[in-house]
Amino acid sequence: MNELNLTMPLVGKKMPDIAFDALANDEIKKLKVSDFAGKWLLLVFYPGDFTFICPTELRELAAMYPAFQKINVEVVGVSTDSVFVHKAWHDSSKAIKEVNFPLAADPAGILSRCLGVYLENDGVALRGTFVIDPDGIIKSAEVNDNSIGRSGAEMMRKVQAAQYVMTHPGEVCPMNWKPGESTLKPGLDLVGKI
Secondary structure: OOOOOOOOOOOOOEOOOOEEEEEEOOEEEEEEHHHHOOOEEEEEEOOOOOOOHHHHHHHHHHHHHHHHHHOOEEEEEEEOOOHHHHHHHHHHOHHHHOOOOOEEEOOOOHHHHHOOOEEOOOOEEOEEEEEEOOOOEEEEEEEEOOOOOOOHHHHHHHHHHHHHHHHOOOOEOOOOOOOOOOOEOOOHHHOOOO
């Protein structure tokens, strides 16, 4: 079964190796989650092509994509549209022409249901953002109402924080932490002093 137990938190769980079609570099490719093993994966769900907030988010991520790649992160946009709708959107939208990371097609809602973002009555996904580490473990899961756009800078910050704590056991990143800033080492000496 590909679905995770949604009664339990997703963070800390292994992402199932789900296969999907994607529009990537103007080609239809068959991909699966394990194709990204050894890299960080940022799955960005959005409700649909030819909509309003979605191109603003995807354009920002496209501009940031080289910076994500520099820190070993692959970005994949996911909607319940088909790869053919992705292609039509890519060819007709100025903003989406700039997208050079894969746009995954999830018309059966398999990925969306697996991560708990599928809206059964609407047949679309909520704005879900998932950070998955190189071993396939979900490190961050955030779901927004479809009327609330996300920040690419915050997605980057979450990935960087997850990368930092993975390589610095015993340290944690406080609110608004950015690379180069101080972290915390939890212990009794900090209790009541923050």
